[in-house]
Amino acid sequence: MYRFLLTPRWWGINVFVLLAIPFCVFMGSWQLSRFEARVQDHRTAGELAEKAEHEAARPLAELLPVDKATSGRQATASGRYGKQLLVPGRELDDRQGFYVLTLLHTDDGKALPVVRGWLPGDADRAEAPAAPTGEVTVTGALQASEVPGENGVPARGGLPSGQTGAISAATLVNLVPYDVYDAWITLDKADSGMKPVPATAASDTGLDLKAFQNLGYTGEWFVFAGFVVFMWFRLLRREVETLRDAELGLLPDGEPSEGPAAQEKANA
Structure with a gap:
């Protein structure tokens, strides 16, 4: 019954799914790492600001160029x-x-x-x-x-x-x-x-709009991965149901006799 999975059409669908899922997971993980990095930068900036309030001033030349560690x-x-x-x-x-x-x-x-x-x-x-x-x-x-x-x-x-x-x-x-x-x-x-x-605070060290955009993109990529899996199972279920209807002679009048389901019936 599942021999239709070996047809060229389903080979294309399967290859797309096998490539799309890891890509979506990778992109979602990357966006999550960007958000976590911004959270860490925010925490570090707060610690540096608190430390700067209690430390002695240093000559300007020792703190240049300005970066996330020396800002503030x-x-x-x-x-x-x-x-x-x-x-x-x-x-x-x-x-x-x-x-x-x-x-x-x-x-x-x-x-x-x-x-x-x-x-x-x-x-x-x-x-x-x-x-x-x-x-x-x-x-x-x-x-x-x-x-x-x-x-x-x-x-x-x-x-x-x-x-x-x-x-x-x-x-x-x-x-x-x-x-x-x-x-x-x-x-x-x-x-x-x-x-x-x-x-x-130094730029790109706060929990600003960019940080929450990264978090939003994380959710979107994982949703895309789930959607790809959902659509694959939906197409598979539809193909199997069509094949069973063809075997039982339940196809409506006028429905094309070609396609994976019809071919499966012809080969039976």
């Missing part, structure tokens, strides 16, 4: 403040305002972007406090360069002179005539009249 760590650098910029469209305590960003010229010949604090209001009208003069040493949380349009960073263009939409070396090199570190720090204690800007 306490860094210290010395130099003289130079050009000051405003970073509009930044929210703190559910209020809109702007960061006060000042470039610190270090002995290495490069400038370090330093967020000295946050002020509420309109960046076009506000007058930010001037930076301290002379040699200074700053301490704050190390941060990776921002990417416009990601992690809440506005993707704004056409800003007035003296403003920047993102704190990144790629953006700042177009505004100043000297090299800029591919990193920045936010002061633990904001300068007078401003609120400190809290450090943010």
